[in-house]
Amino acid sequence: xxEAHQRRRVSVIGVLGEILITIGVVALLYVAWxxxxxxxxxxxxxxxxxxxxxxSWTQQTTAPTESAxxxxxxxxxxxxxxxxxxxxxxxxxxxxxxxxxxxxxxDWQFTIAGGTTRKDILDxxxxxxxxDTAMPGDIGNTVYAAHRWTSGAPFDPIDKLxxxxxxxxxxxxxxxTYRFRTLEYVQDTQVEVxxxxxxxxxxxxxxxxxxxxxxxxxxxxLERIIAYAVFDSFTPTADGPPASLTEGVTA
Numbered sequence: 001x002x003e004a005h006q007r008r009r010v011s012v013i014g015v016l017g018e019i020l021i022t023i024g025v026v027a028l029l030y031v032a033w034x035x036x037x038x039x040x041x042x043x044x045x046x047x048x049x050x051x052x053x054x055x056s057w058t059q060q061t062t063a064p065t066e067s068a069x070x071x072x073x074x075x076x077x078x079x080x081x082x083x084x085x086x087x088x089x090x091x092x093x094x095x096x097x098x099x100x101x102x103x104x105x106x107d108w109q110f111t112i113a114g115g116t117t118r119k120d121i122l123d124x125x126x127x128x129x130x131x132d133t134a135m136p137g138d139i140g141n142t143v144y145a146a147h148r149w150t151s152g153a154p155f156d157p158i159d160k161l162x163x164x165x166x167x168x169x170x171x172x173x174x175x176x177t178y179r180f181r182t183l184e185y186v187q188d189t190q191v192e193v194x195x196x197x198x199x200x201x202x203x204x205x206x207x208x209x210x211x212x213x214x215x216x217x218x219x220x221x222l223e224r225i226i227a228y229a230v231f232d233s234f235t236p237t238a239d240g241p242p243a244s245l246t247e248g249v250t251a
Contacts, residue, residue: 090114125152140205178229
């Protein structure tokens, strides 16, 4: 009887071990799905969606939308007749732009929507525009957020940016090219990155800035990686895509 009991005990332990191994394999497969396969599928879908929206605007040759206002560029090196259109603030969830970063690859493009809430914008694989920060081309700081893990992971390669890289935002009016300057790591409470002049409390807007924000490391919700860029140029839709869209494109 003792030997039979021992065999049953060993058998039960073996079954439990197999179950735990199976659970572990399933968990690893789920993580793999979330980190690679799922991101790849969602990313491909979002690339296609952004491409379709971009092409629909590129084919337009009419004047900018009535909701746009126009302001002259502030830098003295700009020509007097250069006009930069600035869209009005979008409604929450409204798609108003497409972002391109050639450094991230020739197919990297994601739609931009108004707001940065997780469930309906970031978790849907979109880039979110922080409410009440500047719009593309406007004086001040235009600020964006996106995931680095899951939901297509738009900002996964943010730490690969090189000084001078183009960050291009397309709207119905044309393409706004910004040039990357530097990365910074901050706590999630350091909201000064959203200021009109990033990290400069009490300083009035004195130029055109663009800021990208995401988690760093990828699974750490308490820290942020911040990429800063400055305005370089505006290309109207009627003039066709700018050269900045293909500069430094990686394979």
